Amino acid sequence: MSEKRLQEAIVTLKDSGVRITPQRHAVLEFLLNSMTHPTADEIYKALEGKFPNMSVATVYNNLRVFKDIGLVRELTYGDASSRFDCNTTEHYHVICESCGKIVDFHYPSLDEVESLAEQVTGFDVSNHRMEVYGICSDCQTKNAH
Amino acid sequence: MSEKRLQEAIVTLKDSGVRITPQRHAVLEFLLNSMTHPTADEIYKALEGKFPNMSVATVYNNLRVFKDIGLVRELTYGDASSRFDCNTTEHYHVICESCGKIVDFHYPSLDEVESLAEQVTGFDVSNHRMEVYGICSDCQTKNAH
């Protein structure tokens, strides 16, 4: 299933004049197959075996390329490193304050918030982001002890 | 008007057993008087004249103290440093993607989002955050040239 998305992503890249290198392909594939939202370092570590010579900078470079083209989104949170999300359909995130897990959840887009903000502030609004914070069920049971 | 808030904040600090040092007082006062949401470095630079010997660590230490007590909130955004907000009443932020300016705006709290997320994901939800992104009116006129 994600095979199809991979092919589509590669077409998108090629149309943008981006070369498909082995490393680039691997980073993209890993991102598309991962249901979690990995950090750059997690991607780096995961591909270390297949590409022992790969540099961290390469991961960052490729993530930037994907981001510029719109294939992935960068999620930035407080004290930790950025996470990368290849699910470009509209959705929000629920984040566990205990273990850092990120779970997708769907909710009708908050368009009215955007238009209100536009009226009140005079901004030309382009998008918004929202996250819900809490404790995931795993950590709830763990903490019960 | 912010004089009153400053006094209240100092009382809150004392009640928590926190000493009021000159540096601490200055950081707090600067935060309460600033309508922008300064970064730790901006606070540091602003107080450099008055406290030539002050260390950056002191700013961070004090911000952490204020945060732990609930006097300020830490706002963390993408590629830049954290910003600190002493307005603890419920409100959201509109952020300029061009100059980084942050403007407060009020909107009824999205409680239903929280409860839906709770049902769908099994999380024990505690709070949420939302920001709207766009171009502020200043930058709109600038870019018109």
Place this chain on the structure above:
DNA sequence: ACACTAATTATAAAGATTATTATGTAATAA
């Protein structure tokens, strides 16, 4: 004023990300 404890300073260290530079590789044109 004294003693106790916390706060400050200065510095080092950590961690994430970006910049640099030289080398390598893929695409294109002659």
Place this chain on the structure above:
DNA sequence: TTATTACATAATAATCTTTATAATTAGTGT
């Protein structure tokens, strides 16, 4: 096919924000 050009990579250094450490200084209650 070869030369040329532009883009990618790797390795490393540098930067930037934030935290940790250790020694010194300074508030606060008695």
